[in-house]
Amino acid sequence: MTLESILSSITNTNGKFAEQAQNRLDSLTKPQGSLGRLEEFAKQLVAITENPMPSLNKKAVFTFAGDHGVADEGVSAFPKAVTQQMVFNFINGGAGINVLARHAGADVVVVDIGVDGDLGNIKSDAFVSRKVISGTMNMRKGPAMTREETLKCIAVGVELADEYVKKGYKIFATGEMGIANTTPSSAITAVMTGKTVEEITGKGTGINDEAWKHKVQVIKDAISFNMPDPADPVDVLAKVGGAEIGGIAGLIIGAAANKVPIVIDGFISTAGALIAYMIEPKTKGYMFAAHNSQEAGHKALLEKIGLRPILDLDLRLGEGTGAALAMLMIEGGLKIYKEMATFAEASVSGKE
C-alpha cells in the first residue's frame, strides 16, 4: 500500500457510536457527566473503534530509538552513546518505560529506526530492528535526512501499526529515545507553529543556561540553512527532524488507518503527532495527549493540534513514560463505561 492509499482510508471517528456511548454513560449510577474526562475517554474509544464495548486487553508502547548528527554540536547533557546503552536497558527491563509499562499492563516494543551503530543480533520480543539510517546528518550543516529516508521512517511506523494490530493489540502508545532529540523537536515546533526558537526550546535532559543559548543558536542555524517548507510536513521532518520522530508520525497514521487509539507521550512524540496531523488532520480523533511535559515547546504543539493533555506530573523523560501512565486513566474511563451499574440495575433513584 502506498502512503497515499493509507491516508485516503483514514476516516473521522464515528459520531453515531459516540452518541450511543453517551446514552449508556448517562444511564450509569452517577450524576450525568460527573466522571468528567473519564467519560470522554470512553466515548472517544467507542467512536474510534466503532465497537460499543471495546477492549484494551493488549497494549503496546513503541519506543523508537534514533541518533542525531546534531549531537556533535554539544546540544545535550549526555553523550551520544547513551542512546544505544538505553536500548539495552529497555530490552533488559530496567528503564522508566519498562517499569511504567508493566504498571499499566502494556508491552514495550523498542524499535531501532535510526541508532548510530550496530546493535548486534538481539533476540528479544521487546525489540524490533527497522533501521532506516545510522543516525541523522548534522542538521546545522545540511538536511538531517533525505526525503526518501524520511518517507521510509514513516512507512516503518505504518507497518508496525499493521503488524501489531494483527497481533491483537488494541491500543498503542508512542515513545522515543535519542540523545539530542529535543533539538530537532524544537526545530519542528518553531517551523510549524511560528513561535520563536527561544520560546519553544527547553533544557532537555538538563543543560545549563550557556548550553541552552548555544542550543537555540544551533536550531536557528539549522532552520535558516535548510529553509524547511512549513506547508510540507515531510520536508520539515526531513530537513530538521529525525528518524524516531518519523516513526512516531507513521505509527499514528497507521493507528488511525486501523481505527486504533494511540496515546501520544511528551514533547518529541507530539512533534511526531503534529507531523501526522499536518499530513492528515483526521488522525487527531485517534490521539490521546498523555501529559503536559516540562519541555518548553510542548504546549505550543498541543495547542496547534488542539489536544488537551490528560496528566500534568512535571515529567520530562520521554521513552513513553507519560503515555503508559495515561493509558491507566483511559482504561479507567473504559472500565467505568463497561462495568458500572445503571440506575435501573441498582434500583437507585434518579434526579428529582
Place this chain on the structure above:
Amino acid sequence: MTLESILSSITNTNGKFAEQAQNRLDSLTKPQGSLGRLEEFAKQLVAITENPMPSLNKKAVFTFAGDHGVADEGVSAFPKAVTQQMVFNFINGGAGINVLARHAGADVVVVDIGVDGDLGNIKSDAFVSRKVISGTMNMRKGPAMTREETLKCIAVGVELADEYVKKGYKIFATGEMGIANTTPSSAITAVMTGKTVEEITGKGTGINDEAWKHKVQVIKDAISFNMPDPADPVDVLAKVGGAEIGGIAGLIIGAAANKVPIVIDGFISTAGALIAYMIEPKTKGYMFAAHNSQEAGHKALLEKIGLRPILDLDLRLGEGTGAALAMLMIEGGLKIYKEMATFAEASVSGKE
C-alpha cells in the same frame, strides 16, 4: 487512647528518609528529576513510612456514608433515599468507586457512620457499621451535630485506621456518599477559609441556577444561625459539618498516627482534611491530594492546606473515585523508585 494522646503521637514525616530516597532516585537511569512528581511521591512515601523500600500491596478506599438534615431544604438534585441506595450499590460492586478501586487494586470499605435509616443486617467484607447518628440535624435550624457526636465521628475514623493497619493495609484513601453533603462542605470552606459563600458553593450533583441561589442562602443562614468558631475545627464540624466528614478527618489523623499515607479525594474529603489539618497540622505530610475537583470550593481548601492535586480530570462524583485513580500514580512513583536500574547496574553513561 484519647484523641489528645493520639494527636501528640503524630510526628512530622522523616526528612532523613526523604534524603536517602532522593539519593537513590538520582542514581536511576534517567536525567535527575525527569520523572517529576512521580519522584516526589516515592520520596514522600519513604518519609512517611520511615522504610527505605515501602510497599503498597494492600490498599483501602474508605467510603463514609452519612445523611444530612439540610437535604430537607432542597439543596440537592437527588432525593435523600439515594444515600442508602448507593450504599447497597457499593456493597454490590456496581458504583464508580468499585470500578476504579478494582482498577487500582484497592479494596472498598463502606462505612455507615451516619446514614438516616436502618440498613438491616449486612454481611459483607466491604461494609462496616459504625453509625454515630441517623443523619445530621438541619443546620439551617440549629447545629448539625452535638460536640459529643462529632468527637465520636472522629474517633470512628481513628479506630478504623488502627484496625486496617493491623489488617495489613499500607495506604488509605478517603471517599464519601451523602446526599446534600456539598452543602456542609461549602459551609466549612466558607468558615475556615474566609471566602464568600458564593465563591465556594458549586452545583453539587447538578442543580440549576435558581436552586444554586437557594443553596447559597441556606449555607449563609446556617452559618449566621450557628456562628461556628473558625479557630475550633471541632466546633465547625459539629455546627455545619457532617458525620462522614468527621469520619474522614479521623481517618486522616489515624493514618498520620500510624505513619500510613492517605489519599484525599475531592471537595467533601478535603473539607475533612482541612478539619484534620486544623486539629493537627503535622497530618499534612501524610496526605496526597488526589485531584482537582470541579466543585467550586475545592481549590480554596487545597490552598488553605497547601496541597497540590495529582490529577485534573474534571471529576465531581466523590465516593473516593479520584483518590483511587491517584493511587495508581502514587504507586507508579513507588515502582519507579524500587524497580528502575541504576546507571551502574545498566552500564549507562552519566552526564558529560
